[in-house]
Amino acid sequence: MSARNFDWGFPRWGEYGRDQDPVQVRLCDRVGCMEKGEHPAPKSPNSREKWHFCERHAAEFNRSYNYFDGVSAEEAERMQKEDEAQREYARTNTWAWMGPDGSSAREEALDVLGLPETANADEIKSAYRKLAKRYHPDINPGDPEAAKRFHDIRAAYDLLKEAA
Secondary structure: OOOOOOOOOOOOOOOOOOOOOOOOOOEOOOOOOOOEOOEEEEOOOOOOOEEEEOHHHHHHHHHHOOOOOOOOHHHHHHHHHHHHHHHHHHHOOHHHHOOOOOOHHHHHHHHHHOOOOOOOHHHHHHHHHHHHHHHOOOOOOOOHHHHHHHHHHHHHHHHHHHHO
16 A cells, blocks of 8 residues: 655645755864855865865965975976976967957968858868868978978867857
8 A cells, every 4th residue: 555645735845855865064164154164275285184164264275375385495396397387288279379359269260271251161171171181290290390380270170160
C-alpha cells in the first residue's frame, strides 16, 4: 500500500528547502566579522594553509601581502622571469593587435590576408589556404620570416573565422 502524501494543493504546505541538507558556511577568519569567508588567502608562501576572508577583509589582506616574503633571492628572480615570460606570451595572442574598442581587428586581419573589407567567408578561406601553402614552415624550413608570416596569417584567419 502506498503512503499518502499530504503535500497537496497550492501553495504547497511544506517549507521551502526541506528536502535539502543544510549548507556549511565558513565565516570570515577576521576576528569579529560575521560575513561569509568566500575568498581564500595563503597564510604564508609555499603553504597549503589558507585564511578565508570576506571580500572587504580579503582586499585589506592583499594590500599588505608580500608574495616574495620568505623566498630566497634566486627563487624570487626566477619567479619574476616566469611571470614576465607569461605576460610576453599573453601579449602575442590573437587579440593583441585589436584596438581598445576592438574595431580595427577585422580590418587588420583582412589586410594580412590581402582582402577587401567586403570579403565573404569563402574568399577569406580561399585566401588563407593560398597564403598558408606559400608560407608554411614545412615548405620554408629554416626561414624565420616565413614562419612569422605564417603565424600572422593563421592568427588573422582564426580571428575572421570566429567573427563570421
